[in-house]
């Protein structure tokens with residue numbers, strides 16, 4: 001079963017028209033991309049800052065209107081960017097746990113909101129449901145009447161997860177859910193999410209820039225570069241056998257105990273400029289295998305071995 | 317609430333304002349029940365009686381009306397109108413500001429242009445124009461004063477709303493199914509309310525004054541009704557002959573505006589979160605030093621931190637952020653400092669050059685020696701000369717060290733010129749050289765960029781170039797790569813590594829990433845709750861950690877290539893450093909804890925190059941030492 005299906009989804013941010021000049025072409029934050037997530041799967045999404053991870057996520061939950069393409073969740077097409085409609089099917093866990101909780105509301109008010117607004121649940125039922133959810137995320141019920149600043153990062157993130165669960169969604173998007181947390185707490189939260197996934201039959205989209213974390217929690221991994229999918233593959237093999245040169249660069253750059261320190265990339269290579277995008281493969285400026293073909297035509301995603309797709313003219 | 321009042325009245329001027337205003341308000345509220353004469357009854361026979369005349373405590377005016385009665389009634393009216401105008405301005409202005417800030421886009425643009433246009437007029441002209449259009453009268457004066465103050469509120473509140481509307485909790489509220497109206501009312505409003513109150517408390521005094529001004533010109537309250545402004549206006553003609561008639565309302569206006577403004581400023585300061593933690597004083601240029609006990613002897617290390625203790629004194633609580641830390645580096649050496657958030661890594665680093673903000677920070681013990689010379693308690697001039705020149709910092713957020721309004725190259729040249737007497741051209745040449753050193757491509761042009769024109773990775777490289785500008789002997793890097801992408805991080809780490817090989821630079825590298833430490837550092841020290849719990853050569857510690865905390869922490873870090881798996885975690889949280897348990901601070905989370913772990917001080921014991929602060933270590937350090945020997 002497919003929980004989430006994305007077809008040719010794209011987002012271009014229009015820039016302001018300068019006085020006396022033509023409107024600039026706009027920033028193509030997400031270039032047309034298609035992928036599926038199976039029910040019960042965890043799909044990891046990795047890429048460097050600015051590659052469009054958060055724009056993609058915000059379109060998927062309806063906070064941002066796509067410029068093109070369609071989104072289908074559990075067989076229903078949703079493309080009107082209405083968070084109220086999306087909210088019952090797909091929810092979001094934010095990167096910064098404290099800034100995602102309103103400092104002037106109690107935890108109870110925060111978790112109650114989806115039950116009240118999305119499901120119009122009466123009071124007694126809400127109470128029961130909240131204690132059930134709080135129990136699932138291992139928080140004590142006495143926390144319900146406190147304010148967000150009284151919690152540590154790890155606790156606040158569990159409250160954020162509880163709020164997402166309260167909407168009873170099919171899919172949860174986790175946008176860097178542990179990067180603001182300490183390593184000792186990071187593991188607590190990641191393990192809890194694994195348990196919740198089984199308990200509530202969830203599907204996850206896990207966005208991060210930490211390769212080791214994404215590998216540890218995902219079934220499949222999607223590598224984004226400059227707004228486009230450059231490689232998709234199984235989590236246990238993609239970094240060991242990358243086909244796209246960018247995936248290999250990522251894997252080689254990750255600091256690993258016992259590997260000597262080297263800069264895997266040539267000195268002086270520069271990232272592509274979103275306002276003035278290069279023609280052809282966006283990675284060509286940094287790629288050791290780049291040829292004239294790469295600089296002319298944009299490669300498309302092609303199947304390369306079982307379960308692995310890469311967008312490259314000269315794959316590894 | 318009582319804490320808030322205490323904070324408010326610690327400001328003596330605010331307290332004075334509150335007392336004066338309180339007396340005025342009580343007097344005014346009692347006016348209807350006091351046995352006063354009718355303020356509007358004229359008695360031409362008793363014109364211009366001096367104060368203390370019989371039956372007229374404050375004398376009479378040009379129509380023989382009782383001044384005391386008129387003053388109190390007038391004050392009531394002036395205060396009432398001022399407060400009403402302030403409420404009206406705050407209500408409408410804030411509503412405009414919140415809506416413009418939340419909706420954004422074209423609406424925002426349109427509304428704010430209009431507000432800018434209104435603000436471009438001198439406000440008194442605008443008020444006069446409004447009254448001229450509406451006709452004189454107290455009500456119209458009220459409307460005019462409120463109207464000219466609306467732009468001020470709209471502008472302030474919009475600014476706050478824009479920054480709040482970008483916060484994630486607003487997105488979360490939308491995903492919880494809340495409508496826009498509900499979000500504005502229940503998510504935004506409670507958060508902007510303090511700002512509205514501050515804006516009101518600082519403007520209400522001026523609004524009272526502005527209303528009085530309009531009445532003074534005869535455009536506000538109409539005779540015989542008294543308000544402070546019209547009393548002053550009517551007394552104008554007798555200013556020289558009978559000064560008391562104008563001095564009395566004048567003093568009242570002065571008292572009201574002064575007390576309201578003093579109280580308003582006090583309120584603003586008390587509501588300011590920056591002041592809530594510290595005293596009302598400005599931060600000092602160097603950290604306060606109040607050293608107890610012996611100062612340790614000098615060693616021959618390049619930089620030695622010895623038994624350093626740094627505390628934060630917040631109210632009655634004492635946070636022992638650094639509780640006796642000793643560390644040392646030699647030229648060309650890199651020391652990794654590892655620990656969880658709040659373990660005191662940054663405070664240790666900042667204490668070296670007296671950069672911990674005081675208040676609330678105080679260095680209470682130990683020494684920091686650079687080439688044997690103690691830096692703690694050194695004079696500000698001496699420290700300033702060394703900051704950046706001999707010991708330089710790289711911070712996690714490069715924007716914190718770069719000024720947004722100056723070109724990066726100029727800032728770099730300035731950093732060089734503040735420590736060395738070189739010409740402008742010379743400094744610029746050196747800046748280009750440094751940009752090349754930190755591998756900023758196209759250095760000649762990049763040097764003229766403003767900070768915001770560079771990507772995060774580029775800015776961090778500029779931060780490193782700044783740190784290298786004066787060829788320091790030591791660099792203290794506080795999580796310089798945590799916010800960067802892995803590919804950029806790899807470049808910066810290899811750059812730092814080259815520098816210490818080439819220039820003999822000593823590095824103290826603060827991080828919580830074992831992968832980074834393993835690749836860059838010769839030795840590591842692990843911190844927990846303000847103390848070093850383990851220290852030793854990198855490989856030895858990573859392969860055979862001796863402290864249970866180190867071992868568990870290493871297990872928590874997922875490593876690339878491990879496949880899908882459950883991750884190890886440490887249950888519980890690090891202790892808060894204002895109430896540390898006796899004995900081992902890790903005991904509540906430790907599997908091996910025994911009753912004696914929770915008794916007295918546990919020393920940092922070791923053999924050779926390794927040391928551990930634990931009664932039941934995971935590895936036998938003496939054996940370890942023999943094996944390597």
Ligand SMILES: Nc1ncnc2c1ncn2[C@@H]1O[C@H](COP(=O)(O)OP(=O)(O)OP(=O)(O)O)[C@@H](O)[C@H]1O
Nearest residue numbers: 628635637656657658659660661662663664676893
């Ligand atoms: N200005 C301050 N006022 C009061 N307490 C402070 C202040 N700055 C730091 N502290 C406290 O000092 C302790 C150590 O903080 P420090 O910033 O050194 O931790 P850290 O190890 O660098 O953490 P991180 O990994 O989050 O950067 C913490 O308990 C912190 O709350």
Ligand code: SF4
Nearest residue numbers: 281284287294312313
């Ligand atoms: S298409 Fe060419 S430039 Fe792009 S990644 Fe492949 S080899 Fe490199």
Ligand code: SF4
Nearest residue numbers: 900903906913930931
């Ligand atoms: S001293 Fe005791 S409680 Fe502390 S780490 Fe060692 S064994 Fe654990």
Ligand SMILES: [Mg+2]
Nearest residue numbers: 661662663794
């Ligand atoms: Mg820190």
